[in-house]
Amino acid sequence: MAAVDFCLGIVVGLSFYIWKRHQFKHQLRLVFKSFSPRGDWVSSLPPLSLVRRELTYVHKQQQELARQLQIWQELIERAPIGFLKVDAENRLLWCNQQARQLLNIDRWQPEQVRLLLELVRSYELDRLIEQTRELQQQQVQEWTYYYTHYASKPQNIPSVNVAKKIKSLALQGYGFPLPEEKVGVFIIDRQALVDLSKSREEAFADLTHELRTPLTSIALVAENLLKRLDDPERRWVEQMLQEINRLIDLVREWLDLTQLQRDPHQSLNYDLVELRSLIFSVWHILKPIADKKDVTLVYSGTESVNIEADRSRLIQVFLNLLDNGIKHSPIGEQIVVEVKPTIQNNAADREDAAVEIDIIDSGSGFAPADLPYVFERLYRGDKSRTRQGQTKELSTSGGSGLGLAIAKQIIEAHRGSIEANNHPETQGAWLKILLPTKRKSLTKDR
Amino acid sequence: MTLSSSANHFDRNHFERSLLRVQQDVLRMGTLVEESFRLSHQCIFERNLDAARQIIPLDKRIDRYYRQIESDCATLMTLQAPVAQDLRLLSAFMQLVRDLERIGDYAQDLTEMAVKLVKYPPHSCLSQIEAMSEHAQLMLATSLVALADLDSSAGEKVKKLDDIVDEAYDNLYQILAYQSDVPGVVEPLLLLGLMIRHLERMADHATNIAQRVAYIVTGQRS
Secondary structure, eight states: OHHHHHHHHHHHHHHHHHHHHHHHHHHHHHHHHHHOSSOOOOTTSOHHHHHHHHHHHHHHHHHHHHHHHHHHHHHHHTOSSEEEEEOTTSEEEEEOHHHHHHTTOOSOOTTOOEEHHHHOOOHHHHHHHHHHHHHTSOEEEEEEEEEEOOOOSSTTOOOTTOOOOEEEEEEEEEEEEOGGGOEEEEEEEOHHHHHHHHHHHHHHHHHHHHHHHHHHHHHHHHHHHHHHOOTTHHHHHHHHHHHHHHHHHHHHHHHHHHHHHHSTTTTOOOEEEEHHHHHHHHHHHHHHHHHHHTOEEEEEEOSOOEEEEOHHHHHHHHHHHHHHHHHHSOTTOEEEEEEEEEEEEOTTSOEEEEEEEEEEOOSOOOOTTTGGGTTSTTOOSSHHHHHHHOOGGGOSSGGGTOHHHHHHHHHHHTTOEEEEEEOTTTOSEEEEEEEESSOOOSSOOO | OOTGGGGOOSSOOHHHHHHHHHHHHHHHHHHHHHHHHHHHHHHHHSOOTHHHHHHHHHHHHHHHHHHHHHHHHHHHHHHHOOOHHHHHHHHHHHHHHHHHHHHHHHHHHHHHHHHHHTTSOOOTTHHHHHHHHHHHHHHHHHHHHHHHHTOTTHHHHHHHHHHHHHHHHHHHHHHHHTOOOOOSOSHHHHHHHHHHHHHHHHHHHHHHHHHHHHHHHHSOOO
16 A cells, blocks of 8 residues: 555656656746747757757857957047047046047046046037937037147146147037937047138139239220220120129129128128118119019018118128029019018027018029028029029129128128028029127127 | 046945036036137137127126036035035135136136227237236146146146246236337227236136145145
8 A cells, every 4th residue: 555655656756847847848948949049949958958058159149249349449449530438427438549639638547437528628529418418319519629738747837938838629529329328429520621621712812812903904904905996806805894894893702702701790880771771772773684674672571670780781782682683583573572670599598689681582493402502602503594594784793603602791790691592482582681780799788 | 536536436325426516517617717718818819809709608608607506515515514525625616616707707808808909009019928828728727637637736836837927927017017118099008918917817816726626635725
């Protein structure tokens, strides 16, 4: 009896063991299935070697990943673009060689975690990081980074007369939000670009300056020649004179533009200007051209708006814009000018009184592809369109390709803004100007 | 030891986080003041009159940081009752932001003078004043680096630099005050005199900052 009981016990125990073992294998299989990407489950092997095999595999994989990570880190370390990474509290976690060089980070050791601001005293960079973190979006910013040298040792105190203690560098930063509120920033050196465009502008200004005097004397000679000649030679010289005058205008406008760009706020003579009468006086100048095409001006909005501005400069703006409008208007159409008071945000985050001036024509408008470039110098957009609109007797100043560029420079010198668009109703060009009504003084009002 | 390492333990509590934030604000304010100084320099010596306009919003921001840091320090000192270096850090901050704010104010004053000065022909000693201004900027940079590094030796270092500025001030004062052939009005001379005075004061405030750093570290006033 006891033997039967014993056997029964053994059988129960064994079956329990086998069932447990089966369950364990099953669970192990499930675990492998869900974690192992290979999925080549060989059930014939004992579980222990299976586990060992998986572990070796995972270990290998980890080593491979670590190696790749190291390669990437080394690549970024030696990248020609600056890179730095800060944590949620703006402490510098890592920066590469180029970033150290660009930002003059000379007091940083990789094992030390320090506030970025302790190492790089750049408010703009700090702003870029804060904004990226706040908006969780990629941010781009351009700024000039100034680096003031400091005295590192008491022995080598530079004397008063050592020049160039301050270095400046034009930079562009791209902020990227990373997990856990960390932020990564790429930094690009724009200095070469800035220098290049500056030297190009200077060379161009010098060139135009040099062209002015000979052109004027050629024009004088041609004028004198004109009096002594008869047809057909007279006609040729007449045509030549016309082209010379066009060249002189171009040179003059270019110099004007350069002057405005170099010194925007000093080249203005402020005066109290009444906009409505100013626009009508400009229209009066253009009337002969407008009448030829039967184009009319429709003025709407405030009856009298007085603003502080440079009168002759504003006349130049409206001459250019209205002349363009007439040129591109179909025969018998109208140009709408709307003037209304509005507000403008200024640098100190306050709102200033301003006027909005909309000039809308019914022409073919700007080609959408041209819109970003219409204010650039000598940009002519679709060549066929400009040439078509520019018949000989109409070419005053718009033909030079500088009209809109000059208008923009003048408006910006007044601290206003100008935008080009196509009007949704007329499909024609729509220029929207914002001008502050009061001159911004240089000194603080007290 | 550096400025942020004092709040760099593994389990940082609320106080340490707040302290780090205040430290960051002080450094931010420092960058803005440096920027103001730079703008005033450009305004005077590069005749960049636009700087006079740019400096106004900058000064407002500096004032905002000044008030905020002061109240943050007061809150932390009363509510958290810090001791030893933390206490010295906070009380030094309260004094130090005042110095920074003064430098910013002087910088703005300088731009206003530059706008007035621009209509006169440049004076012959302008290049010396430029060197003096650059030197004062170097002092401010050195002080701010010392603050970031909590470098106690900087007080002495900046003091030596200040002697050079004082010397330049005396020298320029002699030149300006004893000029006998004054053509036309005296406004340009007056403005230049005020400018060197301002620059000398700015350098003094920069020295103060560096000495306060020494106080934070050692607890001893020099």
